[in-house]
Amino acid sequence: MGNLFDSLRQGTEKLLGMPVLASKHGQDVDNLIVYVHWLMIALFVGWFGYFVYVLFRFHRTRNPKADYLGVRNHASNYIEIVVALVEAVILLFVAVPLWAKTVDQSPDPKQSTVVQVVAQQFAWNVRYPGKDGEFGTQDMNFVTSENPFGVDPKDGNGKDDIVDMNRIHVVVDKPVIIRLSSKDVIHSFKVIAMRVTQDAIPGMRVQLHFIPTKTGVYQINCAQLCGEGHASMAVGYLEVDTQEQFDKWMTAQTPVPAGGGSFE
Numbered sequence: 001m002g003n004l005f006d007s008l009r010q011g012t013e014k015l016l017g018m019p020v021l022a023s024k025h026g027q028d029v030d031n032l033i034v035y036v037h038w039l040m041i042a043l044f045v046g047w048f049g050y051f052v053y054v055l056f057r058f059h060r061t062r063n064p065k066a067d068y069l070g071v072r073n074h075a076s077n078y079i080e081i082v083v084a085l086v087e088a089v090i091l092l093f094v095a096v097p098l099w100a101k102t103v104d105q106s107p108d109p110k111q112s113t114v115v116q117v118v119a120q121q122f123a124w125n126v127r128y129p130g131k132d133g134e135f136g137t138q139d140m141n142f143v144t145s146e147n148p149f150g151v152d153p154k155d156g157n158g159k160d161d162i163v164d165m166n167r168i169h170v171v172v173d174k175p176v177i178i179r180l181s182s183k184d185v186i187h188s189f190k191v192i193a194m195r196v197t198q199d200a201i202p203g204m205r206v207q208l209h210f211i212p213t214k215t216g217v218y219q220i221n222c223a224q225l226c227g228e229g230h231a232s233m234a235v236g237y238l239e240v241d242t243q244e245q246f247d248k249w250m251t252a253q254t255p256v257p258a259g260g261g262s263f264e
């Protein structure tokens with residue numbers, strides 16, 4: 001029974017053409033998508049069948065005189081209850097536990113790749129804590145076009161911070177914590193392969209996290225229509241490296257002193 005269920009689910013996934021999956025919690029997201037589609041297929045078939053039945057059953061040749069009493073059985077009520085029950089099961093036993101398991105339980109920053117991402121029209125600014133593992137303190141009063149993160153130029157912790165644009169390096173099988181914000185309008189950070197989406201909101205820093213399971217380069221999309229160049233935010237990439245590749249890349253970076261660098 002379990003095997004039949006699994007192969008049915010995998011068959012549906014194939015039929016839907018699900019995109020590449022490269023994160024740990026992603027399979028649960030895909031399962032939810034499949035269950036919702038099953039329900040929708042059942043509703044589609046049910047409604048369509050009912051429509052065809054009505055065309056036939058209530059055709060005027062069969063009903064020359066209108067019947068003012070209408071339907072007297074309760075079949076539709078029972079069907080409605082069944083549909084509501086299925087929806088409740090999906091919500092209470094799949095969607096809510098998934099949220100509790102993957103969104104509410106934040107990984108330990110010490111065991112994770114922590115990255116700050118600030119979206120702007122139309123790019124992604126990326127910042128790593130550097131060798132010391134500590135981000136320099138930030139204040140919005142320090143924000144300029146050269147210092148999008150508002151890093152305090154006097155804070156020693158910020159001296160070795162690495163700033164980059166449009167490419168986020170992370171390590172495979174290690175939790176990733178992204179602290180997300182925006183410089184101008186509402187953007188949305190979406191990496192389909194990781195099955196994550198989070199709005200980037202000016203004045204707020206929102207955390208999202210996931211565990212990448214496959215090395216490779218995955219596109220970042222902006223999932224909120226944020227202006228004329230919205231589509232060009234797809235120049236952003238998430239690169240999932242091995243620890244070795246990541247360390248090599250990190251040592252090749254030159255820290256950008258706060259306020260002194262430019263990425264143009």
Ligand SMILES: [Cu+2]
Binds near residue numbers: 119188224226230
């Ligand atoms: Cu955007």
